[in-house]
Amino acid sequence: MRIGVFVCWCGSNIAKTVDVEAVAEAAKSFPGVVYATDYKYMCSEPGQNMVAEAIKEHNLDRVVIASCSPRLHEPTFQRCIGAAGLNPYMVEMANIREQCSWVHERTPETTEKAIELTRMAVAKVARNVPLFQNDIGITKRALVIGGGVAGIQAALDIADAGHPVVLVERTPSIGGRMAQYDKTFPTLDCAACILTPKMVDCASHPLIDIWAYSEVEEVNGFVGNFDVKIRKKATCVDPKLCTGCGLCLEKCIVKDVPSEFDEGMGLRRAIYSPFPQAVPNKPVIDREHCRIFNGGKCGVCQKVCPTGAISYDTVDEVVEEKFGAIVVSTGFELWDHSALGNYGYGKYPDVISSIQFERIMNASGPTEGHIVRPSDGKTPKSIAFISCVGSRDDEHGHAYCSKVCCMYNAKQALLVKDKLHDVETYVFYMDIRANGKGYEEFVKRTIEDYGANYIRGRISKIYPDGDQMVVKGADTLLGKAVEVRADLVVLATAMQPQHDAKDLARKLGISTDQYNWFSEAHPKLKPVEVLTDGIYLAGACQYPKDIPDTVAQASGAASKAIGLFSKDAIKSEPMIAYIYEDTCVGCGLCVDVCPFTAIELVEVVDKERSTRDNQVVKTVARINEGVCKGCGTCSAACRSLSARLRGFEGSGILAQIDALADMVKIKK
């Protein structure tokens, strides 16, 4: 056995507090060590060359790098010694930076601790065995969950690269939030004008299947090999026969269902298509409101349908499909301001949310774009826009900034002035957060050219007086309480994760943050990945985002999926668990503790008890190697020591502990 030890200074990060030369010197006396040295930056090219040359020169078969966390540079040195001809798993890292130099002062004890850590790594590497990666094939087909602008963009990008995509959307049409908007900041182009072409592209793309009115039920498998169960909800409309003529919508006798798409500002029928440009343009029957499904007699839509596309006895269909990658783009929902008593618990008809106002401004909305107030249909003469309703508000569960409200407040204040020249607009804000291309200029335009009255202060109470709303606020720049009498109050309510985001996260095996936004793998360097390989995030399901950011991230997620599909196989991680079946008793404890559901119980022939005539079967655990992340929970839990982790065998760990105990003994 010939071990080489390389002690890194990490510039002054380690060398400042640890006597690196002393560590290298001490390492020379450790069992099996034939060479030890130190260098300023071991991870640099000269550093790596030094390791490679030492391997050749001293005929090393194992290497210890005493430097930083293995999370940072273990792969670097695995590649390095691999290139030098060793098995990449014959290297161990002694973390003398995060676990030593950064957390201690420069004292002799600090150097001693570094020596101990290095000695432990030497003891472990002496027991390392070569490990080998396997090839796993992949299904080059992507699933995109959520058909908003993020999902649409990701689906188009992946499909354009030549890979089939299934776009799952739970409402009857793709388009998402963006389809509800009137115009978009800061360029003021109409949201529908720029979104509907993309929706149509999706529908007509030969590689994209849109499964609207469908939801993901169950996700199994692993990167490259996901098995996903998708529920296609019964629409009662045969998409093959339906021509989207809309006759059924006209004739439906249930006319008073609040429209989700119009945020309750308008009504729809029981058979409906959310909006005129819906994709797919096939209506669905909402069984909660349809008379047929509520013990009533009707059947009008079936009678009027010229192609006989409607049948009331369709049922949900659950299909299981294989995918190689999943893009999650489920978006956000808006906080309901009816929790706010001081704003009237949502009881005042003329206090509405910004998305409702968006529908009122929209030419295809319930008022056909005429700006009127919901209570009496009058044109408002003064409108108060209120920012941060529920956002930046710890007391209501959203400590974060919803990021886009400042901009759409400015946009709405500008557009409304454009439509109604004699309207007075008031925007109550706490800070104006206009940090995007052209954003600051846009807000300035709203204030300077469109005369919006920006008042810095939060609103304490809104109440009706006569036919107006009294908005009790403050101008904190003046240090005065102010009151605005407004005909209409528009609340910029907080963006929050979908109410069932947590459920989807559980199905996908991905994590969420304290608010239930999906967590990325690294906040800066892995913004579209999650900790589970093969699953990528796009859009506001991760955190509030505006359209440019959403689209950029969607393309990022798509490129990750395309990158994955550019290979024919992926390398499996060899540092994963395996079961020593001879001693496994099939108790199933590992199955319960595994956080990645990578273990299942299987029946195998019990070689010990079987005879030629009589085969005895026993139950053992089996690791799904594609899913296992090598976390080691199973091996810690296993009572018969049958669940083991490659690269972290009991012998190596015990040797490390022995090495530490030896050092302590020597000191005494």
Added chain:
Amino acid sequence: MNSDSKVTTSPLSSMSTPTDPDFKQQIQAICGENVMSCYQCGECTAGCPAAFSMDIAPNQVLRLAQAGFKDDVLTSSAIWLCAGCETCATRCPRGVALSKVMDACRQISVAEGKVAKDQRNVLKMHEEMLRQIQTFGRVHEISMIAAFKMRTGRFFDDVFAGIQMFLKGKLGLIPSVIKGRKEVKELFDKQ
């Protein structure tokens, strides 16, 4: 933070000098509220029923406390015009109970003799009330009002209402006195 940095003034001193950067800790010690949690949204000012009569707005009381302008707060009328209605505390998005901060500021203001001249009658009323509790264990409204008028020299306000109340039998002449006066008195004694 270093304890010897206490004497040095904050960077704000180029404009005017904060009198005590430790003011915020003093407030926290009394009422438990961290004024640094405030992000100056102004919701307290917006909802305050007495803000119109204050010399500095409620949110400015917090801002001055954050920046260590102790004297500006202690000598303000605002702290004495707070009605203690708790509207601010109920609606504060940062969970700061400004009403409690106001209580603390009043207490510090009294302890350090900084009460604004035109607000001393409020203080006198409170002092008279506590003096009565200390003496009788309860408050005797007629003698309290009388004493308050004596001390502030505002003899003729509300005389009519007072006479009316008296005639309706609402203001008893004899104060009710409790047996446990000694025990109550002890509560007034510190340590």
Added chain:
Amino acid sequence: MTSSSGEWRKRTQSAPLFEKGLETKRPSHWEEAWIQTPLSLRERVGVRVKNKDYRMNYAYFPGCSLESTAKEFHNSTTLVASALGIELAEIPDWNCCGATSAHNLDHELSISLPARNLGIAERMGMDVIAPCAACYNRMRSAEVELKVNRALRDDINSKLEKKFTGAITVKSALEVFTQPEVLAAVSEHIRKPLTGLKPACYYGCLLVRPPKVMGFDDAEDPKSLDEAMKTVGAEPIDWYFKIECCGASFGISKSEIVAKLVGDIISNAKAHGANCIVTACPLCMTNLEMRQAAASKLRGEDLSMPIFFFTELLGLALEAPGIKKCFASHLIDVNPALDLIGKEPVADGAAV
């Protein structure tokens, strides 16, 4: 976006406003009274006691105002309680709760003064009923702080003869009289429905704020008083100043501020069709009555308005003996309101 409007609707019913309130959830009166009843008695009292479904007794804390300026509140509270079979035993030798003055000038005193009363009441083995909103607020704040802050509790207890260990809780008269079982008994015993009365139910600040401490009713849109008024056949109006402050703590020192606040309140009540204001707070009562004239002058409109304690109206509906004497001591004539009772036809569903 969700699949059907059903889900969408469910989703819009968001979480309660204050989920993370202090750990002071109190057992119902019934449970508590039941627990405190000796075992032998419990076996006997298993049956319904004459049209009432509860057995309640409280340690009664009148407070200084109820002894003088608000003696009609004291009278009506005790009359209604006895009519409803709720037993009130006055806390012997109670002291002033400290009112605004204590918490303005001395935080510890604002806890220790109520602590003495709480200690005595705890020895009586009953929850406290404090009709005065200000006393209720101070006592409840002290109770919560003493229950949470053990060090302070020990310190204060060392000066007290009867210690408070946190075994009881403080309730306002409004809270006690608006429990469902009590209101059920009220509605069963109504003799004179108060039809024609359109009260503006005025809660003021102290009963519901701060919500994390009071933990009673909705801090922004309280309903209990309105419920009580509906029960006795009155038609409470919808208005927007039910929780605004009347400036009670400036009662005598800053009358000019009070006049403005009172003016805003009465004006809003009038604008929404109220013919009287009902309150549960003696300070509000004093302010609303005493400052009406000044407020009218300030706003240049007629703001005369009869003001009632809610217990007076409950007593009137129940025809509690002696209740009418209460009305004599009001500074503002309440007869214009009393004359309206029964003059209008019963509106559908008003006397639930």
